[in-house]
Amino acid sequence: MPTPHPYHAVPEANAASRAALAWLHTARFLTTAAQLHQLPALNVPEIAFVGRSNAGKSTAINTLTQQTQLAYASKKPGRTQHINLFALGRQGSTDAVLADLPGYGYAAVPQADKQRWQRMMANYLVSRASLSAVVMLCDARHGLKELDEVLLEVIRPRVEGGLRFLVLLTKADKLNRTEQSKALSIARLHAGGGQVQLFSALKRQGVEPAALWLRQLAEQTSEHVSPPTDLQKE
Numbered sequence: 001m002p003t004p005h006p007y008h009a010v011p012e013a014n015a016a017s018r019a020a021l022a023w024l025h026t027a028r029f030l031t032t033a034a035q036l037h038q039l040p041a042l043n044v045p046e047i048a049f050v051g052r053s054n055a056g057k058s059t060a061i062n063t064l065t066q067q068t069q070l071a072y073a074s075k076k077p078g079r080t081q082h083i084n085l086f087a088l089g090r091q092g093s094t095d096a097v098l099a100d101l102p103g104y105g106y107a108a109v110p111q112a113d114k115q116r117w118q119r120m121m122a123n124y125l126v127s128r129a130s131l132s133a134v135v136m137l138c139d140a141r142h143g144l145k146e147l148d149e150v151l152l153e154v155i156r157p158r159v160e161g162g163l164r165f166l167v168l169l170t171k172a173d174k175l176n177r178t179e180q181s182k183a184l185s186i187a188r189l190h191a192g193g194g195q196v197q198l199f200s201a202l203k204r205q206g207v208e209p210a211a212l213w214l215r216q217l218a219e220q221t222s223e224h225v226s227p228p229t230d231l232q233k234e
């Protein structure tokens with residue numbers, strides 16, 4: 001008997017995950033900005049990725065987009081303090097944008113620089129019109145730290161107004177099952193209303209649910225924002 005085509009062999013949920021991953025795989029570098037006014041005005045949903053430095057943000061973006069180098073563009077000298085935008089959707093019809101924000105909390109950064117980044121990030125989170133969702137990456141072993149909670153406080157008014165947020169507890173492979181469920185419960189308490197999931201790039205844990213969350217978010221938001229369109233600079 002011939003082997004069934006893999007498409008017919010998978011349940012519908014898997015087909016949806018695969019579609020979401022295929023969509024994420026279209027990610028390509030759009031632009032980089034050192035200051036907020038340099039960001040293009042967009043009329044598609046924008047999803048910001050935030051996290052303490054070393055939380056696993058670049059690895060998560062690369063895993064979700066299935067591109068080995070994409071978010072490492074953000075780690076090139078001169079770009080670590082920038083907001084880097086990646087377009088999603090077929091060429092010529094971008095339907096969402098990922099925003100990779102600078103990692104925060106890195107001890108070796110001078111205090112003045114830290115404060116400047118934190119101001120920029122807060123301004124971005126408060127004022128960016130196209131921002132539809134925030135994905136926060138936290139090391140599962142450490143949970144939400146003070147700066148993560150400060151950030152959640154900053155976005156709280158927008159969350160009440162409909163901004164969605166997802167906390168991904170990264171490097172979950174470093175915890176056993178008991179530790180994982182404990183980390184999940186504690187983070188859920190701290191995240192107050194947002195969604196929290198375990199994530200491991202290494203073991204591919206939580207990749208499909210996160211991809212689905214992003215895809216559904218973009219679909220739902222674009223119904224309210226505007227139809228898919230080419231990007232336009234201000």
Ligand code: GDP
Pocket residue numbers: 051052053054055056057058059060103170171172173174199200201202203
């Ligand atoms: P970023 O500074 O937040 O962008 O963090 P990176 O993506 O550069 O990751 C920081 C470190 O954590 C690197 O050494 C990664 O290899 C490691 N890391 C990231 N994701 C995982 C994971 O899922 N499992 C494990 N074990 N290590 C990871």
